[in-house]
Amino acid sequence: MSALGDGLGWLRDTLLRLLPHATRPGLRRIGSPGPTSPVLLTGNFTLTVRRVTEALAGRDVWLLVADSRGINVWCAAGGGHLTHHDVIAVVRSSGIAERVSHRRLVLPQLAATGVERRIVEERTGFEVRWGPARLEKLAAYLDAGGHTKRRWRRMYFPRWERLEIALMWAAPVAALSGAVLWAIEDLRVGLAGAAALAATIFGIFAGLRWLPASGGKRWLTYLGGSVLATGLGAALLALVAPLQGIPVGLLAVTNTAAMLVLSLDLAGTTPWYPSTMNTLGNRFDLALDIDRCTGAADCVLVCPRDVLAMTGKARKVSIAKPDACLRCGACVVQCPEDALHFRFSDGRVVPAETVRRTRMNMLGRRAVEVAAPSQNQAQSQHGGGGGH
Amino acid sequence: MSSYVYMKVLESTPERYDRGIRLLSGGTIDALWAEIAAKVAKPGARILDIGCGTGGLSLACAERDAAVTGLDKDAGMLSVARKKAADTGFLHAPRWLEVGVMEMEDVLSPESCDAVVSCLAMSELLPEERAYTLRQAKLALVPGGVLMLADEAAPEGDSARLWWRLKRAPRVALTWLLTQQTTRPMQGLADEVRAAGFDGVQEARATEGDFIVVSATRAARP
Numbered sequence: 001m002s003a004l005g006d007g008l009g010w011l012r013d014t015l016l017r018l019l020p021h022a023t024r025p026g027l028r029r030i031g032s033p034g035p036t037s038p039v040l041l042t043g044n045f046t047l048t049v050r051r052v053t054e055a056l057a058g059r060d061v062w063l064l065v066a067d068s069r070g071i072n073v074w075c076a077a078g079g080g081h082l083t084h085h086d087v088i089a090v091v092r093s094s095g096i097a098e099r100v101s102h103r104r105l106v107l108p109q110l111a112a113t114g115v116e117r118r119i120v121e122e123r124t125g126f127e128v129r130w131g132p133a134r135l136e137k138l139a140a141y142l143d144a145g146g147h148t149k150r151r152w153r154r155m156y157f158p159r160w161e162r163l164e165i166a167l168m169w170a171a172p173v174a175a176l177s178g179a180v181l182w183a184i185e186d187l188r189v190g191l192a193g194a195a196a197l198a199a200t201i202f203g204i205f206a207g208l209r210w211l212p213a214s215g216g217k218r219w220l221t222y223l224g225g226s227v228l229a230t231g232l233g234a235a236l237l238a239l240v241a242p243l244q245g246i247p248v249g250l251l252a253v254t255n256t257a258a259m260l261v262l263s264l265d266l267a268g269t270t271p272w273y274p275s276t277m278n279t280l281g282n283r284f285d286l287a288l289d290i291d292r293c294t295g296a297a298d299c300v301l302v303c304p305r306d307v308l309a310m311t312g313k314a315r316k317v318s319i320a321k322p323d324a325c326l327r328c329g330a331c332v333v334q335c336p337e338d339a340l341h342f343r344f345s346d347g348r349v350v351p352a353e354t355v356r357r358t359r360m361n362m363l364g365r366r367a368v369e370v371a372a373p374s375q376n377q378a379q380s381q382h383g384g385g386g387g388h
Numbered sequence: 389m390s391s392y393v394y395m396k397v398l399e400s401t402p403e404r405y406d407r408g409i410r411l412l413s414g415g416t417i418d419a420l421w422a423e424i425a426a427k428v429a430k431p432g433a434r435i436l437d438i439g440c441g442t443g444g445l446s447l448a449c450a451e452r453d454a455a456v457t458g459l460d461k462d463a464g465m466l467s468v469a470r471k472k473a474a475d476t477g478f479l480h481a482p483r484w485l486e487v488g489v490m491e492m493e494d495v496l497s498p499e500s501c502d503a504v505v506s507c508l509a510m511s512e513l514l515p516e517e518r519a520y521t522l523r524q525a526k527l528a529l530v531p532g533g534v535l536m537l538a539d540e541a542a543p544e545g546d547s548a549r550l551w552w553r554l555k556r557a558p559r560v561a562l563t564w565l566l567t568q569q570t571t572r573p574m575q576g577l578a579d580e581v582r583a584a585g586f587d588g589v590q591e592a593r594a595t596e597g598d599f600i601v602v603s604a605t606r607a608a609r610p
Contacts (some may be wrong), residue, residue, distance in 0.1 A: 025514065067514075085461035085488035092490045093516045123494055357463040 004124035013047040016170040021046040022070025027094035028053075038142060040131065040358040041087060042108060043068030043076050050137075055135045059142065061079065063102065074155075077114030078328060084119040087111075091124045106131045106146065109153060112302035112330035133304050148301070155304035159206070167204035169262060174198035177254045181247075189233075189238060189247045194231035196251070198256055200225050204262075222259040229255040284344045286325050292339035293317050299331030299340060307331075311336045329355045345368070420594055421507065422447040424536050424601070428503035429454035431479070436501045436528060438489060438521060439509025443469030446482050449505070455480035458496070461488035489517055492524035499527075502533045511539045511574045521585035529606040535586055539574040541600040542595070578602045 012019060023046045030053055041064040042052050049065055056063070066086045068076035076082035086105065091097070105126040107115060110133055132141045132152035142149060157165070178194025204211060204225050211221045233251040234243060257261045286307070295315040300308045306333055309320040317339075332355045333342045342350040350385075393415045421444050429435060429452035437446040440458030442465050450473070455468050460466050473482050485495050489509075498553040502526040512516055526570055542549050577600065586604035594601050 026516075080462075083461065085491065089488050089517065090492035093514065093520065123491060170586075298518065357467065 009046065009050070014164060014167060015171045017047070018172060020070030021026075023049050023065065025067040025090055027063060027090075027096060027099075029061075029064040030056045030063055031058065033060040033062045034356050035099065037094055037100065038106060038146065039060055039064060039065055039100060039102075039104065039126075040106045041090070041111075043071065043073040043082050043111075045070055045072045045076075048072050050320070052135055052138070053329040055138045056142075059139070061142075062096060064090045064094055064105075066340060072114070073108045074110040077111045080114060082111055083114050084110055084116045084123075087115050087120050091120075091126060097125070103127055104146065106141075108135075109133045109148070109302055110155065110304060110330075112334055114333070117298070117334060118336065128375060130301055131288045150306070153301065153304065154306050162205050162208060163202065166202045169205075170201040172199040173201065173258050173261060177258050180254055181250055185247050189237065189250065192236035193229075193233045193254060193274050195249050196236055197229045197255055199232060199285055200229035200255075201258075201262070203228070213321075218263065221383075222263045224261070226252070226256045226259045226264075229258070284327060284342045284350065285322065286319055286327065287341055287343040287349075288317065289339045289341070290316060292337045294337055296336050298336060302330040304328065304330070304332050315354070332356075348357070390531045416453070416598075417444065418448075419565055420538055420601075421445045424505055424538060425452055425454075425602075426505070428505060428534055428536055429456075430502075432556070433502040434500060436496070436504045436525070438492075438504065438506040438525070439512065440469060443472055443482065443484070445505055445507045447472060447476070448482065450478045450482050451476075453479040453495045457485060457501075458482055459485040459487050459489075459492070461585055462484065468480060489521045489524075491512060492521065492528070496528040498531045501528045501533060502530055503536065505536045505538075507538045507552075508540065510537050510577060512551065515580075518580055519584065522581060522586075526584055526586060526606055531606055532608040533606045535581065535602075535604045535606070537575060537577060537602045538599050539602075540592070540598060541575070542573045543598075554597040574600065 025044045025045050026301055039062045042048055044067055068082040071081050103126045108131050109130040120128050129146055132148055133155040137152045174194040174197045177197050178190040179194040183334045212218050230252045234248045240288030285302045293316045305324040305326055307321045307325045308317050311318050332352050338352040341352055425448035429449035431453035433454045434608045435449045435456045437458040441459050442522045443458055444457045446458040463486050466473050466486055469484055487495055543552050578589050581602055582589045587607045589604040592601050
């Protein structure tokens with residue numbers, strides 16, 4: 001790809017990262033793969049495909065690009081846009097089975113919330129292995145012979161990626177806010193407002209480690225952000241002209257609106273993060289029916305937050321770190337015994353089958369489509385701290 | 389209405405799909421389903437609906453006492469189809485299968501269908517998926533069985549197509565803003581059906597030229 005095309009692609013993928021960008025699904029060669037080369041799979045978000053390709057530079061790998069509607073793997077799997085149907089489709093349409101002599105397929109671990117491993121194995125004859133949570137670990141994962149390590153299963157966002165996400169939010173939110181201010185007041189106010197809001201958003205993301213971003217105190221972060229952005233905007237305006245009340249009032253209104261938008265999913269920037277929007281204030285937690293657990297440990301292998309652990313003697317799973325749970329549902333989807341489910345604070349239960357069939361989206365359908373409280377959950381071991 | 393670009397908005401919310409698609413088509417989608425059903429759905433006929441979505445075409449066939457199997461990879465759309473079917477008493481209750489088109493070989497027996505139908509689904513597939521789907525459809529059909537595919541199509545003639553594109557542009561833009569996706573009107577579907585080895589391939593336009601309906605038969609055994 002040309003340097004210009006690369007640059008434009010980077011701009012599109014970074015500034016407009018909130019929007020899907022699809023590349024053609026199908027089989028790609030990295031290096032010169034042969035019959036024994038590993039087969040990896042990813043979604044068809046342009047940024048993902050580019051980064052996976054970069055991460056595997058210098059190796060010989062078959063890369064299957066599944067149709068995830070141009071959305072990154074985790075969001076697509078959580079939103080029902082990357083399922084086992086899409087994986088089976090690309091395995092079959094690519095003819096990969098005729099190109100390799102082995103039958104091992106490495107799926108991104110973060111696809112586990114949407115892709116049912118067993119169905120892929122049944123229908124394709126490929127044994128599915130979960131790769132690492134982050135693609136920076138792909139090379140090491142392949143060097144280790146396709147065996148994952150506990151620390152590679154943990155999902156985390158390094159600071160540079162938090163700043164990318166800040167840019168993803170700051171670009172459209174500040175542009176929109178600036179345009180509104182320009183339309184109502186004038187260009188100066190628009191520019192000052194956009195610059196101050198963008199800087200504030202960067203500041204919040206940079207300080208996420210220290211700022212309250214979830215829980216009851218998160219409102220302090222949003223309020224502080226609104227006050228800071230307004231003060232900063234007013235200071236910028238004061239540099240060029242004496243301050244007037246109306247523009248500052250407008251800044252306060254647009255900044256508060258922008259912070260409200262960000263507050264919907266500030267901490268995770270994922271559609272299923274337990275934000276107020278998803279759960280409508282009704283918190284749900286992971287719960288385990290210990291009698292059903294056979295210790296298959298599928299859940300342990302897909303959890304991106306190390307929530308679940310095998311207990312030594314009993315050879316069963318326990319919810320070891322309930323507070324770290326993201327409610328992504330990967331463990332519930334993969335459990336062969338339906339031993340895991342979600343439970344709302346008001347007692348309603350979301351069974352595994354519902355979690356598999358009803359994907360979480362921004363409007364919280366999983367939260368809505370739930371049956372009345374069930375009486376037969378007495379033996380459940382509850383995860384999660386709050387709400388009960 | 390001249391196009392179905394809002395499909396993507398509707399697909400993201402299965403519960404609202406039917407209301408939306410009726411609104412967009414000005415009611416013509418019901419007429420199209422009825423038109424196809426009238427041609428293929430005889431009492432007891434075994435009909436396969438590929439990409440059945442919320443079951444509009446499937447239920448139109450079931451109303452004529454056909455035994456319908458609807459397949460779709462979207463569990464949300466199928467749950468709407470199931471609810472709609474449960475509200476109506478059919479002679480043969482429709483069967484719904486959550487599978488993608490590339491899984492047809494897993495769920496279909498050879499020569500098990502008298503007709504294969506599909507509405508607004510072929511344009512959603514990659515060319516290689518479409519080729520596979522048509523091969524599987526042919527295997528699933530009995531000799532002499534009928535294939536009938538309806539999809540959105542641009543009108544013929546340069547000026548008509550330009551006018552159609554202009555009319556469609558605002559809705560394409562709005563749909564893209566809301567969903568970042570768009571539909572792809574079909575071209576060359578009849579040729580692909582011919583290439584898959586079907587006989588008697590015919591292409592007809594329906595509902596003011598916005599739909600093409602491609603029909604064909606699997607050759608009877610010599």
